[in-house]
Amino acid sequence: MDRAPRAIFFLLLIVDFGVAQNTTSKADEFHVGVILNLGSLVGKVARTSVLLAAEDFYAAHPNYSTKLVLHIRDSMASDVQAASTAIELLENYKVQAIIGPQKSSEAVFISKLGNITQVPTVSFTATSSSLTSDSMPYFVRATMNDSAQVKSIASLIQEYGWREVVLVYDDTDYGRGILPYLNDALQEIDIRVPYRSVIPLSATSESIMQELYKLMKMQTRVFIVHMSTTMTSLLFTKAKEVGMMNKGFVWIITDGVANILDSLNPSVIEAMNGVLGVRYHVPKSQELDNLSIRWSRMYQRDNPDESPFNKLSIVGLWGYDAVWALARAAERVGISSTRNKQTWSSKNSTCLQSMAISTNGHELLTAIVQNKFRGLSGDFDLTDRQQLKVSMFQIINVVGRGWREIGFWTVESGLSRQLNQNGLKITGSASMPDLNPVIWPGESTDIPRGWEIPRTGKKLRVGVLTSGYPEFIKTLRDPVTNKTRASGLSIDIFEEAVKRLPFAITYDYVPFGTADTASSGSYNDFVYQVYVQKIDIAVGDITVRYNRTLYVDFTIPYTESGVGMIVPVREDMINNMWIFLKPLSTGMWFGSIILFIYTGLVVWLLEYLNGNEHVHGPFSLKQLGITMFFSILEEKEKLERFLSRIVLLVWMFVLLVLTSSYTASFASMLTVQKLSPTVTDFHELQKKGEYVGFHRGSYIEGLLVDIGFEISKIRPYDTPDDFYCALSKGSKNGGIAALVHEVPYIKLFLANYSKGYTMVGPIYKSAGFAFALPKKSPLRAELSRAILNITGGDSIIDIEKKWINKKSHQNEDKIDDSSAITFGSFGGLFLLTGIVTTFSLSVAVLMNHHKKYQQNTGGKGNDQNECAHGQQGEDGVSLGEQADQNSDEQEKCRDTGNEPTFAVPHSSNTNSDQLPDSKNKNIGCRSTENRIAPEVWSVGNPVN
CATH class of the missing domain: 3.40.50.2300 (Response regulator)
Structure with a gap:
């Protein structure tokens, strides 16, 4: 029905081209086949674009010696029909190039025909990446890949x-x-x-x-x-x-x-x-706007039944530019006159034997791919036989x-969000997508999460594994419903996290192994079930390990991390004769003694410089005792200097604090029973060759081997009761000296067996317990946020109280072997007394030095009063004062050294009233000149 009008249209088109050629000059016809699916929207858009391109090109180039003659064929969306029309065009019209085909599958077969006949095939709609120039050298893609x-x-x-x-x-x-x-x-x-x-x-x-x-x-x-x-x-x-x-x-x-x-x-x-x-x-561009107007008119004329809202798309622009490129190449190559010299034959087909091989096909292909120009679709470049520069x-x-x-x-x-003239980024945001707001499906402006738990369909398969510690997880099968039920700390945390998700999910518990045995399977095998998609999530006391992260993703841990040791403790009975030394550390004892001696020496030296009679005399045991005495007790009648009292007051304050602390620590040691671990370092176990235990099926065995323990020294156990029995026996009696376990398990063990055991460590870091999900699971982030909300609030405390018996066990924390008072604890007090003592000593030395300096200066300035200054008589009056009162006697005293002396015997008739004066006078002279014996009185006879 449609072929007659189309044929008439093609004839009219050819007539129009012929008339145009006759009006100018005779142009050689360059036959080109066009294969499109004219029943599709793309085919209709491309057909209008191809016809408009040929019309515009020769209107812009009226003097060209060649002119494209387009033979448009309908592929009817069939690969067979497309191939048939291609053969018909090659055989009947001797086309030198084919534009199209529209579909990639059609292009494959037609390009193979083009390879044989050396006819280039130019497609502006076949975008499949499987079409390459390596397998189809005569195929040119005039569109992007x-x-x-x-x-x-x-x-x-x-x-x-x-x-x-x-x-x-x-x-x-x-x-x-x-x-x-x-x-x-x-x-x-x-x-x-x-x-x-x-x-x-x-x-x-x-x-x-x-x-x-x-x-x-x-x-x-x-x-x-x-x-x-x-x-x-x-x-x-x-x-x-x-x-x-x-x-x-x-x-x-x-x-x-x-x-x-x-x-x-x-x-x-x-x-x-x-x-x-x-x-x-x-x-x-303005040219694009003008073309769109003319294109719309032609499209409506050729397709009156189509929607008037159809617009020129990029497919039409690529077709438009492809025709221009082919027209330029045809003008460069010209018309081939020897196309019928070579034919291609096939034994199995007779209709293809008349198809001739193009003699200028390779030259035309070269001219096509050398086209580089600025088209309406942008930069048009077919250098690599593909328009890839997008x-x-x-x-x-x-x-x-x-x-x-x-x-x-x-x-x-x-x-x-937008581009500048250079096509570079202008605005951006670090927290939000750098795009304009989007109206999502459902007219929502909220960015979709990208995943949802479907309300219909199968439930989540939550895998569970009975632990060696039922307090963490235990599974059992309901005999009535035949469903698996689970309980424990891990289950409570999982169920609480599910409640806090922003959406509702349904799930069923799927047991791994048998529920009646604690060691029904290794944890590595359990986690592997998630990887093989037998379960959707693994819930339990699963430790996050590196080898497991290769197959699954983990939520954030919901327990503490680390690996420690459970070791027995020994009692330190108060039967040591030197127990009184324990309250103070060795450094504290030495520091106190040194400051004790230093303070005594400084006080003794301060008193000595002041002339205290208790410290004068040669150094002896008595002087040493006095020195020690000054550092212990303060007796004001024996301390004559103010600086000494200040030093001793500060020292007494230090002694008061020190003795109070000593008394409190000593009382605690005598009244509180002390416990200490039998082992504090796992290297000590290796040196002694002790046996250590671990939980069977856990990764601790490999960890102990990596640390350096011999396999013969490692013993596996299954239950907490087995751990207790092995620790009770000891390493020498068929048991173990220490149990290496994870911190959550250790705390649970100590809650039940606190007496006689304690935890040492952690000795090794681990990530804690978490839930395992498939790689890239969107549920992982939501569950992690919910777990973080639980562990950061009071919910985790209530869950732990429910499953872990909180008995009073003083051994839960790590025991410190040393509780003695250290020197650093009293560093401030010792620094205070040291500064005060040293400063007082420095002040006393400076004052004594200043006093001696003044005395030396005064003696040099008044040599004449040398015999009188600084001396006192028996009556307490200085000779200097007597000299001021009686200058005559001073003259006699000064001339004593130049007068002869006479010995006067003692007589009973001597006037007693004059004797003291004469005696004082002669004492003054005798003290000046040491040449007169004490029992002789010297009388001077001054010469008038």
């Missing part, structure tokens, strides 16, 4: 913090071609793809809805759609019906649909509200019946 957009999609996912995505694509070369490149881009930013949804071309509405229901049962809520326009329209229409275009869902479409979004049916666009898209960015994409958000721009992606700057 699908792989060019994968980094922009990956950046968009990373920007919003999503960790998992589901790929939705159709089962075609176009759909599958992007997968390797998209997977690589997602792996680079550590994004997981848990599922791939493949939609066959024969899919019906029912089959698509079944697939959508399957997607709804998954946790992931981020979907990347890479499908044809027809399948995309059907997918989103059904997605809206099943409720997958509501709040919480994220849909991202690739450029195949985003580029022609304006031409989609309005009802489809409305169903796609909230969708994000990546499309090729076309710079705006460095900018536009990020759009479908809103209402159209779309809005939310940002850009460039190779240099990544995502940005």
Whole structure:
């Protein structure tokens, strides 16, 4: 029905071209085949663009000697039909180039024909990455490769913090071609793809809805759609019906649909509200606006039944520029006149035997790929036979019946809200995505989390393993419901964390191994069940270990970390004859004694300099006793100097504090029974060759071997009762000297067996207990936040009180062997008394030195009064004062050394009243001259 009008249209078109040629000059016809799916939107847009491009090119170049003659054929969306039309064009019209085909699968077969006949095939719609010039040398891609957009999609996912995505694509070369490149881009930013949804071309509405229901049962809520326009329209229409275009869902479409979004049916666009898209960015220009107007007129003329809202897309621009490139190459090469000299034959086919090989095909191919110009779609460069130089994409958000721009992606700057003239990033935010606000599905403005626990479908499989300590976790099977039940500290924390999640989840407990044995399986095997997807989460007293993180992810720990030792304690009975020395440390004793002696010497020296009669005389044991006496007791009648009293007062204060502390510490040692661990270092166990124990099935065995313990010295045990019995026996009696265990287990053991045992350590660091989830599980972050909320509040205290018996056990903390008072504890007091003592001594020495200096200065200034100054008579009056009163007697005294002396015997008739005066006078002279004997009186006869 449609072939007759189309044939008439083609004839009219050829006639129009012929008339145009006759009006100017005779131009050689350059036959070109155009294969498009004229029933599709892309085919209709491309057909109008190709025809308009040929019209505009020769209008701009009227003097060209060649002119393209376009033979448009409909592939009818069939690879076979496309191949058939290609053969028909090559055979009947001897076309020297083929534009199209539209689909990548069609391009594969037609390009093989082009390789044989050496006819270049130029496609501006086949974007599959599987089409390469290596296998098809005569294929030229005048559009971008699908792989060019994968980094922009990956950046968009990373920007919003999503960790998992589901790929939705159709089962075609176009759909599958992007997968390797998209997977690589997602792996680079550590994004997981848990599922791939493949939609066959024969899919019906029912089959698509079944697939959508399957997607709804998954946790992931981020979907990347890479499908044809027809399948995309059907997918989103059904997605809206099943409720997958509501709040919480994220849909991202690739450029195949985003580029022609304006031409989609309005009802489809409305169903796609909230969708994000990546499309090729076309710079705006006046020429592009003029072309769009003329294109719209031609499109409506050729397609009167189509929507008037269809616009010129990037596909049409690529087709427009491709025709210009081919027209330029045809003018450069010219028309081949020897095409029929070579033929290609096949034994199995007769219709292909008449197909000739183009003699100028290689030359034409070279001219095509050498085209470099600024087209309406941007920089048009086919140097590598592919239009790969795409460095900018536009990020759009479908809103209402159209779309809005939310940002850009460039190779240099990544995502940005807007671009400057150089295409570089302008604005950004460290806390929020550097894009304009998005209206998400369901008309929500909140950024979707990217995952949800489905309300329908299977429940979470929570794996549980009975621990050697039932207080942590214990499992049993309900005989009535036949369901597994679990209890313990780990279970209470898990269930409390689930209650605090911002969403509701349902789960069932799945036991690992048998529930009636504590050691039903190793913890490594238990964690491995998560990796092989037999359970969704492993709950229990699971220690975070490096080898386990290779397979699963852990929440934050909910218990303390570390590995310690349980060792017996020994009693220190008060039977030591030197127990009185224990309250003070060795350093304290020596420091006190040294300060004791130093203070006594300083006080003695201060009194000695002051002339105290108690300290004068030669040094002896008596002087030593006095020195010691000054440091202990203060007797004011024996201390004559003020500085001495100050020094002794400070020292007494220090002694008061020291004796009080000594008394308190000594009383504590005599009244409180002291306990000390038998072992304080695991190296001590190695040196003595002692046996150590560990919990069977735990990683402690490997840890002990790594530390350096011999395997023969390591003994495994199963239950806390076994630990207690082994520790009670001791290493020499078939038991162990210490049990190496994790801190949470040690505290639980000491709660029940506190008497006689204590903890030493931690001797090794560990991360504590946590829950195991699959790699990249979105539930991990939510559970970790909930656990952090529990352990940071009062809930953890109530849970521990419920499962760990809080008995009064004084051995829970690490015992300190040394409780004596140290010298550093009294450093401040000793520093005070030292400063005061040294300062007092310094002041006394300076004062004594100053006094001697003054005396020496006074004696030199008055030599004449040398005999009188500083002396006293028996009556307490100084001779200097007598000299002032009786100058005559002073003259006699001064002339004594020059007069003869006479001995006067003692007589009973001597006048007693004159005797004292004469005696005083002669004493004054005798003290000046030592030449007169004490028993002789010298009388001087002055010469008048």
